Amino acid sequence: MSFRIASDIGGTFTDTVLVGDDGKRFVFKKILTTPQQPDNAVIEGVKALLDDLPPDRPAIDRFVHGTTLFTNALIERKGSLTALITTKGFRDAIEIGRENRYEIYDLRIKNPAPLAPRHLRFELDERVLADGSVRKTFADDDLRELIQQLRAAEVEAVGVSFLHSYVNDTHERRVGQILSEEAPEITVSLSCDLVPEVGEFVRSSTVLANVYVKRIAENYLNRLRDRALHELNIDTDLFIIQSDGGLYEIKEAIHKPILLVESGPAGGALAAAHYGAMLGHKNILAFDMGGTTAKACMIVDGEPLIANEFEVDRQYQFKKHSGLPIKVPVIDLIEIGTGGGSIAGVDAMKRLQVGPKSAGSEPGPAAYDLGGTEPTVTDAGLVLGYLDPDFFLGGAMKLDITKARAAIEKKIAKPLNMSVTEAAFGIHQLANESMASASRIHTIERGQNIQAFPMFATGGAGPMHAFGVASVLRCPRVIYPLGAGVMSALGFLTAPVSMSFSRSRPSRVDTLNWAEASRIVDEMKTEGRTILRRTVAEAEIGFKVFADMRYVLQGSEVRVPIEFDQFEEHSGPALKQAFEQVYTSVYGHLMHAPVELISWRVIVHGPKPDLILGCSGGSGEHSVAGAMKGQRAIYIPATKQMTQVPVYDRYKLPAGSRITGPTIIEEHESTVVINGMATVNVDEFSNLIVDLERKKD
Template identity: 35%
Template sequence: MNSKQYRLGVDAGGTFTDFVLADGAGQMRLFKATSTPEDGTRAIADGLGQIAQALGQPVGQILSNLDLCVNGTTVALNALIQHKGVKTGLICTAGHEDSLEIRLGHKEEGHRYDACYPAAKMLVERYLRRPIRERVLADGTVHTPLNEDDVRAACELFRREGVEAVAISFVWSVANGAHERRAAQIVREMLPDVYVSAGLEVFPQMREYTRTSTTVVNAYLGPVLSRYVNRIERFYLDNGVASPVRFYQSNGGMASPTAMASRAVNAINSGPASAPRAALFVARPFGYRNLITVDMGGTSFDITLTKDGATNVSKDIDFLRYRIGTPMIQVETLGAGGGSIAWIDAMGLLKVGPQSAGAVPGPACYMRGGVEPTVTDANVVLGYLNPESLLGGRVKIDGKASHAAIETQIAKPLGLGVGKAAYGIYNIVNVNMINGIRRVSIERGYDPRDFVLIAAGGATSLHIAGLAREIGVKTVLVPKLASGLCAFGQLLSDVKYNYMAACPMRIEPHTSFERVQRQFERLETDAVAALEREGFPRDRIQVERQLDMRYCGQVHECSVNIGAMEVSGETIGRIRELFDDRHKQLFTYAEPESQVEIVNIESTVYGVLDQPPEQTIEAGSGDIEIAVKARREMIFGRGQDIETVNAPVYDGTLLGAGDVIAGPAVIEEVTTSIVLPPRWSARLDSTGVYVLTDAGDAA
């Protein structure tokens, strides 16, 4: 990347679409546009127009100078949440049509003994799950040949019923995939316009239910995401992009449009998956490697935890009630955003979310038809947000509408003053977020006081000091790019693909590991060839290996990263030690004397890109009074006690490195506002990061 080139990261959220433009000199520019879920290209065109105006260059010239254009999207996630995927059919081994509903007899955590908890909505209707007479045994032996007439009859039914996607998953296809490959061939011949999702291609590892569920989710979302990817790529190409267009995956890496369209399941957590990469970049100059990244946008609140520089990647998890086997950055997501609606339940108790006003109609203050009070409206009433405009004046709002909505729908019914009602909304959403942070930290054996809190998302900085105080975190980092941190994280990432296979094997004194090694080499030959076709030279391709292992007799396995290590009799002792260590980390104990078995293998390949240089800002003058743009009445409190103070509002664009702001105060950046309660202070670092500390603790 040279100084004449740009990199563009675009993160399409539920309320706003964020744009981060980086140049070769280290300058980062952040832009925001209102999301347009019905047609994502409209929001992108809006953002590109802002970029063109700021740079004084035509859009086509900017796009032609991109050496990277990467996009994160919530299209797949929203389609799954709203059940707006396509009509899907399933071809499976006869007798296994109901595995999706049986779900291994499993209920989600917290509902295991709840007889009234409703069943998950099935993504494939029962009559569209077609049994196929075939059977492969665990050793790969064909017990019952594939009945091709059954496959053809299923295709005829799918054609009559208007099915748009077909999932194929046969029992033990991971041991012998001949039947599944032949069935996929027949479907593609008979239904050439239908999206085909084969288990061997999507998730070729052991666990029949997980493989079937993952394959079905991929089919259900595939046409939706494929249309989106093709439309976005065509938009960029038509407007002058010459470099490859990339899309962000749930595994924390980028993918080509072709790979993304064929693996829609990998796009479910596309947006928040890049936050940990950006957080590590932000924290690196300070030497921090234990990070909790929190991202509060307009619709949701996302949390990720990074320990010793590594963010946990999950497999075989239930996501939105559907089992997903493919690797995903572990993200805890709550319905707690700026658009979360405050309401009073039947017991007369104040609640916040998970319902959201979204971008349209939005909070009451947005003047887009919204009338229900939201978290954003509460922040306006508390004096934390400018009551007249947001985003540096680009978005006009009506603070009086916020006051009226909270007064009529919350304050009067509860017999409270408007200020106290707004602070109640603020406190409740904070408690919801704190509980989420505890789930990713304390409930997994981590003490949050050993971590630094990183702010991402446009609304996070309004709440982050309060969150830190309640969980005992002493240091908070708020980058100037906080509201677009996920888009920034995309620019820091590499192209990343996961290649998987089943390889069941017990580790015994005389075991030969040649089969495991050959499997790895086969996967990596295909992986390297795929990246070379995308233009990566061999010296820019890195490979990491993982083994899914367990103690014999266990139901669940854990993934062990072995780097580039070969699997052989000479290395298996070290691999066993790594497994015991990993098991102890996850489950607090290890059994070094127990027999161990390998279940699955995985090769993760990276197409490594150059990193953009770090941003630096000029030193401040030391006179922070020149940055004071206004004073506002603000409400602060702790617990049930509140007080109103007249506090300064600082223009963050006028602050320089080394400047220190003491609370109570608000620092207004163009796309976010940082609330400093009493006792808190913020120091602006030369990297463009505000370091927030509790001044009372420091004293």
């Protein structure tokens, strides 16, 4: 037998899980994140789990890691001093962007500043045309003169993005070669290596973001790997979770860290897909709420939906188009600025607001007693009785309810002339409504009916809010897995080793060059197979092919799975039919217009790991009565009163248990709050299956 370990660094907590291959051992640890040196919390969490194993413990077969470090570096602007080298006449494209106002009536609208300021955006007199032909080649001496300017400005990193390099990368590669020979101290990223796709603005934004955090990634990942070997005696490959839910070797991750920016949120979606398949739910809504943000993701036909672009550093309440665009594959989720640490306040018009600002882990909510004075969602949950001040993190951390009440009274209750309890529930319910509204819009935009999707609740704060969010959305069922508070880390262990590739070759489907398309797809397959062979047996390597397609003159594409293997001249009708099927599922209609293909995509992947989870809850020796810890007064929305309800120890609830709400069910990393009428059943895997009482229209 061997063990697998995964760790997930969040904004407030760092989660670590250890799972045995036979499923008999499933243990986890949640500790406060150490923002000054994030790997400290990882090492501490892993060490705590390993210390509980016998001295002659079996080998660690796999170590998987996900982190928000690179996201934070982009948001906080703590990366390398970065310059851009681009085609003459296009250095301001990165700032002009799409000329899109994300909030049309805001006169003080702000866009995120480019990672390369204008005085560090340089041009070379070169030009490649859209068909790949070269109109003008830059002079090497011009580049060498530019290198002296880079040195004079003490530039640490350079992103190179030339017009149409996705179809002819000769000029970018020449720049990369000269920079490596004459300025090896400068870190370089080429857009043709990272995102060889049409769209100079998004491509330039992506390559700048990548090189901006490249040194941070190299230092951090190498340090973590060395510490795991020397301090924990873990002599195995370190894999990093990608934003699209695949695993990446550390060697590759160091060169393309932008693929890891959304690695943490991917875990919750992967876990939802795994449990959904285990429980017979191919369609499920993954809901993850941590200390800083909440995320929702659609699992459709057993797989998380994938998007080809996302944003970081959003400037306006997580609003679309207000951040830096990143053109890499990512699990398609909605991120909401609401978490356990989200700060509540009253605006100038006497309206209650929650988030997006967060107290984080330092100083944290007022109840943490670490210096925080602002009321947060966690403080509200404590005042409402949903959290036990003596059992937070299983009793490892005490909460101060007096300070929580004082913060809410001072900042919310008195300004709004209401009781502390009313103010606390206002915070709690506004958080629920915000998350429900964002989730509803997210699913509608993807052509799905959210009322047909059970909810899978994860994250440290997710189980406390999932029932309320599901009630607003009218989801039929909520599934609470054991260890919901560390489920993102567990989801990492369900991910296969994989790599994604893309190539843009815009063409109408009726005039598509199928020989070129076949060559492009085969090149991507070969490149991926060569890399995966290092860790995956040749016979276990698989491929998925997609095409980004749209009607001519449209501005956005849909992702179309390609089911046929042979690319031949008569494949056009099959390709168009596949496009129409996807387009109809999203938009509900078709158009009478020619169809064009913009990009080809290939995912090269290994086998999905088997993750066996035995029953870790109560055994047959336990009973529902024996699992009851006592009673506690909690706020019931239907009666608007504090009411005594039973509190259960989740670890003592045996399979087959049946409970009716309202009730509280506690485990170390999270608390399940059922503050309304519902039926709770415990299945054979110790999941809590909560069926909501449907309201009549």
